Amino acid sequence: MxxxxxxxxxxxxxxxxxxxxxxxxxxxxxxxxxxxxxxxxxxxxxxxxxxxxxxxxxxxxxxxxxxxxxxxxxxxxxDKDNWQRLSERWHKILTERINTLEHLRDELNTCIGCGCLSMDNCRLRNPDDTLGEQASGPVLWEDDSQR
Ligand code: FES
CATH class of the missing domain: 1.10.1660.10 (Multidrug-efflux Transporter Regulator; Chain: A; Domain 2)
Known part of the structure; x- marks a missing residue:
């Protein structure tokens, strides 16, 4: 060829x-x-x-x-085999991305019309509730003041 x-x-x-x-x-x-x-x-x-x-x-x-x-x-x-591998992988990745986007879209529902962007209340602003896992209240302020 x-x-x-x-x-x-x-x-x-x-x-x-x-x-x-x-x-x-x-x-x-x-x-x-x-x-x-x-x-x-x-x-x-x-x-x-x-x-x-x-x-x-x-x-x-x-x-x-x-x-x-x-x-x-x-x-x-x-070739056909490699295309099979690629397309199956793409399908899996796209499914994960769609699931993530659907989850984010659902969380956005609570933000519509709110706008607080609060670390305490807004799951989009603080998705892992990182401060909540450490303790409640002014943990971030105390840590910042010691630096
Ligand atoms: S902006 Fe208020 S909950 Fe997200």
């Missing part, structure tokens, strides 16, 4: 050349140089770009995507 130029990859993947250079800087795709010192991409990079765009659409950062690619192995083709 012959390698393709950056322009061909950009056209086929539906992204700009600048985007491909950026992805390469971030270690998401790789190229080699030909005898004329021009970048050449293995056609597998087409699938990588499709996976990157899909993952971004799902809310994953480029840093997270690069980490996932590293775990798969940088030279690995994203």
């Amino acid at each position: 012959s390698d393709i130029s950056v322009g061909q990859l950009a056209q086929r993947a539906g992204v700009s050349v600048a985007t491909l250079h950026f992805y390469e800087q971030k270690d998401l795709i790789h190229s080699r140089r030909n005898a004329g010192n021009q970048r050449r991409y293995n056609r597998r990079m087409l699938r990588r770009v499709a996976v990157i765009k899909t993952a971004q659409r799902l809310g994953f950062s480029l840093k997270e995507i690069a980490e996932m690619f590293r775990e798969l192995g940088d030279d690995q083709d994203i």
Whole structure:
């Protein structure tokens, strides 16, 4: 299978050349140089770009995507098995994020129209009730005065 130029990859993947250079800087795709010192991409990079765009659409950062690619192995083709692993992992992460967001949204219900942002009463302001676990009252004030 012959390698393709950056322009061909950009056209086929539906992204700009600048985007491909950026992805390469971030270690998401790789190229080699030909005898004329021009970048050449293995056609597998087409699938990588499709996976990157899909993952971004799902809310994953480029840093997270690069980490996932590293775990798969940088030279690995994203074949059916690897896609299965990636998509199952994404599903799990998205489910956790949705659960967290739903929990935050529910806590926000009590804040609507309030605005106290109290360390004592507001679960969004003090989600772990860190002061409440130490003691009630002016614990924070006493600790701060000793510094
Ligand atoms: S702002 Fe008052 S409870 Fe959150």
